[in-house]
Amino acid sequence: MIGAIIALIGSIFLLLGALGLLRMPDVYNRMQAGTKSTTLGSMLFLIGAALYISKGQIWSRVILLILFIVFTNPISSHALARAAHKIKIPMAEETVKDDLTEDE
Amino acid sequence: MKNFKHSIILFIILMVIWILLTSWETQELIAGLITSFLIAILTYRLEPVLAAINLTPKALLYSIAYIFVFAKELILSNLDVARRVLTPSLPLKPGIVKVNTKLKSKIGKLVLANSITLTPGTLTAEVKNGNLYIHWIDIKEEDVAGATQEIVAKFEKYLEVIFG
Amino acid sequence: MANTIYNLAGIIALLALLLAFVRMLKGPSAVDRIVALDSMTIIAVSVIVFLSLRLGRIIYLDVALVYALISFIGVIVIARYFERGL
Numbered sequence: 001m002i003g004a005i006i007a008l009i010g011s012i013f014l015l016l017g018a019l020g021l022l023r024m025p026d027v028y029n030r031m032q033a034g035t036k037s038t039t040l041g042s043m044l045f046l047i048g049a050a051l052y053i054s055k056g057q058i059w060s061r062v063i064l065l066i067l068f069i070v071f072t073n074p075i076s077s078h079a080l081a082r083a084a085h086k087i088k089i090p091m092a093e094e095t096v097k098d099d100l101t102e103d104e
Numbered sequence: 105m106k107n108f109k110h111s112i113i114l115f116i117i118l119m120v121i122w123i124l125l126t127s128w129e130t131q132e133l134i135a136g137l138i139t140s141f142l143i144a145i146l147t148y149r150l151e152p153v154l155a156a157i158n159l160t161p162k163a164l165l166y167s168i169a170y171i172f173v174f175a176k177e178l179i180l181s182n183l184d185v186a187r188r189v190l191t192p193s194l195p196l197k198p199g200i201v202k203v204n205t206k207l208k209s210k211i212g213k214l215v216l217a218n219s220i221t222l223t224p225g226t227l228t229a230e231v232k233n234g235n236l237y238i239h240w241i242d243i244k245e246e247d248v249a250g251a252t253q254e255i256v257a258k259f260e261k262y263l264e265v266i267f268g
Numbered sequence: 269m270a271n272t273i274y275n276l277a278g279i280i281a282l283l284a285l286l287l288a289f290v291r292m293l294k295g296p297s298a299v300d301r302i303v304a305l306d307s308m309t310i311i312a313v314s315v316i317v318f319l320s321l322r323l324g325r326i327i328y329l330d331v332a333l334v335y336a337l338i339s340f341i342g343v344i345v346i347a348r349y350f351e352r353g354l
Contacts, residue, residue: 039222072340079343080347083350086352091199094197100230103237
């Protein structure tokens with residue numbers, strides 16, 4: 001029961017992240033929504049699913065997967081943000097400041 | 105000396121991953137020991153990235169505290185994303201700000217950049233020398249010192265102890 | 269009761285997958301598509317684990333692990349390619 005509720009909360013975060021991916025105006029803001037909520041959302045979703053059959057063998061793999069996601073998800077979004085800025089993908093109209101372009 | 109410390113830490117990490125992936129049986133453990141040992145020896149001459157991790161009791165204590173700080177920020181940032189996405193007018197004031205960090209080691213900067221990406225409204229876009237360029241979804245401080253105080257300071261005081 | 273909530277969670281996750289896919293189709297730039305693909309991979313990994321546990325096929329947990337690993341390397345390589353070519 002607890003596992004089901006945790007999984008439900010996780011899936012709602014996943015949905016909100018995907019919604020942010022659709023609604024945000026430019027690629028950097030989309031990345032923000034995408035990275036943050038998929039990280040916590042998948043963490044909760046995996047924990048909730050693992051609580052369905054609690055066995056040592058399952059928990060070890062799920063913990064490994066969660067650690068892997070927490071470490072690599074920000075790295076890949078960092079690499080993509082850097083690439084997007086290098087190939088000069090325009091930022092949204094609301095943008096007020098860009099130190100990185102000024103410094104180059 | 106640094107290379108030696110790096111290899112030891114790498115060996116421990118690989119062994120933990122091996123144990124999580126396989127089961128706790130003698131044969132599996134022996135195979136894991138041999139594999140991890142070989143990898144640790146073969147990468148001995150590479151850059152000792154992991155040697156910057158402090159292994160003192162104080163650093164260990166700070167890393168446990170850091171996990172809690174990080175978890176709190178992660179939950180807050182998700183609630184922040186949820187609030188922004190669900191507001192019909194989409195409140196945004198995005199831009200890229202420059203902050204600087206006192207951390208010297210590569211792994212320290214990596215953990216800092218990762219943590220910043222998962223805190224409310226910020227995303228690391230570039231790391232250059234001692235500066236981090238951060239895409240901020242809702243800019244509150246425009247100058248370098250103010251932004252550093254707002255974004256970096258809460259993590260840096262822990263990371264300074266953990267990664268000397 | 270618990271089963272119903274589990275099923276609901278699975279359906280919502282699939283809906284999230286669909287929304288990310290819409291962003292991948294719309295673009296407009298290549299980086300947008302890769303960002304959407306990256307999010308889709310993480311959601312798909314979660315769904316694989318969820319299904320493997322719900323259907324009692326524990327062997328598929330390893331599929332999720334390997335998929336997460338390969339997609340991370342893939343995204344890094346693509347980002348490098350955008351920056352300066354292979």
